[in-house]
Amino acid sequence: MPELPEVEVVRRGLADHAVGRAIDTVTVTHPRAVRRHVAGGADLAARLSGLRIDSAQRRGKYLWLTFDEPGTALVVHLGMSGQMLVQPADAPVEKHAHIRAVLGDGAELRFVDQRTFGGWALGELVEVDGTVVPDSVAHIARDPLDPRFDREAVVAAIRAKNTEIKRVLLDQTVISGIGNIYADEALWRAGLHGTRIAAELTRPVLRTLLDGVSAVMTEALAVGGTSFDALYVNVNGESGYFSRSLAAYGREDEPCDRCATLLVREQFMNRSSFSCPKCQRKPRRR
DNA sequence: TATATCTCCTGCGGGC
DNA sequence: TGCCCGCAGGAGATAT
Numbered sequence: 001m002p003e004l005p006e007v008e009v010v011r012r013g014l015a016d017h018a019v020g021r022a023i024d025t026v027t028v029t030h031p032r033a034v035r036r037h038v039a040g041g042a043d044l045a046a047r048l049s050g051l052r053i054d055s056a057q058r059r060g061k062y063l064w065l066t067f068d069e070p071g072t073a074l075v076v077h078l079g080m081s082g083q084m085l086v087q088p089a090d091a092p093v094e095k096h097a098h099i100r101a102v103l104g105d106g107a108e109l110r111f112v113d114q115r116t117f118g119g120w121a122l123g124e125l126v127e128v129d130g131t132v133v134p135d136s137v138a139h140i141a142r143d144p145l146d147p148r149f150d151r152e153a154v155v156a157a158i159r160a161k162n163t164e165i166k167r168v169l170l171d172q173t174v175i176s177g178i179g180n181i182y183a184d185e186a187l188w189r190a191g192l193h194g195t196r197i198a199a200e201l202t203r204p205v206l207r208t209l210l211d212g213v214s215a216v217m218t219e220a221l222a223v224g225g226t227s228f229d230a231l232y233v234n235v236n237g238e239s240g241y242f243s244r245s246l247a248a249y250g251r252e253d254e255p256c257d258r259c260a261t262l263l264v265r266e267q268f269m270n271r272s273s274f275s276c277p278k279c280q281r282k283p284r285r286r
Numbered sequence: 287t288a289t290a291t292c293t294c295c296t297g298c299g300g301g302c
Numbered sequence: 303t304g305c306c307c308g309c310a311g312g313a314g315a316t317a318t
Contacts, residue, residue: 001311032295061312080311081296096296115295117312163289172313180311270291271311 002078004060004143004177005217006225006240010084011063013234014056017086018065022052022104030098033111036075036121036136044122048074048101060143060176064123064134071125073134079117085110143177144214145221155206158198165201166194166268169213178213181249182220184274186213188248193280194273219245248274 002010026048028034028041037044051067058064064073076084085094089108093100099111099120111120123134131148133140141157142149154175161168168174169183178186187194189212190205201209224240234240247257252265256276266273 003312077312079295079313113295114297115310117295161288167289170312269311272309 001080001179001181002061002082002225003179003182003217004145005182005220007058007061007063007078007177008145008221009225009234009240010078011056011058013086014053014063014065014084017107018103018109019053019056021107023048023050023109024102024104025049026099026101028099030116032116033098033113033119034121036077036119044120047072047122059133059137059146060140060172061179062134062137062140062176064137066125073123073125075121075123075134075136076111077118079113079115079119081115082111082113082118085112140172141174141176144175144210144217145177151207151210154210155203158206159201159203161198163198164195164268165192165198165209166273168198169194170269175210175213177217180271180273181246182213182216184249185216185247188275188280189216191279193275193282194268196283248276250274 026045028045031041034041034044051069051072053065054068055066056063057066062075062077064075066073076082078084081096083094086103087108087110089102089106091108094110094112096114096116097110097112098116101109103109111118113119121136123136125132126135126138128138141154157174158165158168161171161174166183166187169178169186170180183194186209190209192201192205192209220240223245224234248263251263251274253262255261256263256279259276259278261276261278263274264277266275
């Protein structure tokens, strides 16, 4: 499941293998992959044709390409299973390849997405808080790897929320890039249960939590991100290795690395949460 | 306005 | 073998 480290790996791959190349033609074969582009797949294909890719950028789990046409960006969200692959044009077409962009030198940029939660859309670049981002990304908060990430401002934003801390970590308008996996990992590192009320946590505790978020993402990025199966790969189709280093996520009934208590799985927000019942005490109420 | 819940989607694995 | 069902979860839509 692509979260910030996985999306950053993909962005770096696009920077290495797609930037500088021109787009000849684009073919959209699944309308759901362009549902966020309200003018439709034909419009997206026509507008991309002939553009040269100038840069690959990212905020949180969103990434976008800029072109030699100023002000225009191709916003890409990988959803749960999206892949951006740069392939030789004669390589076998993947079963779930929904968009194919033929690049000028014979390669193809392909958007492959089994569960079709992701997609492409063209957007206008706008300036928000001193940074230029696509308009559809304007509401997304800075992520922990952003050089202008303001930890104290995020601490204040979290303490303003009268809801569970895990919900807040997953709220991309407060802090971006965190999904279910890294939320569980950061909460485990901070010794916090996800149902603790955000507004009741102290500033030092939240600073520790945010430092844990940054650390786990940096460590994951260093080994290519987290892969459980073939659904997350970089632009060359290779998986990351951070799943071997996870301390909480997916480790139900395994001993906690700190205290050896067996980790538990609980339902939260219609998804699974993993925690240590000893290190991460549940709040008394709720 | 803030918070909570629902919905979309497909492949896999388990149970029968 | 084949069918059914639950599960995985990001984010926008809808409900409270």
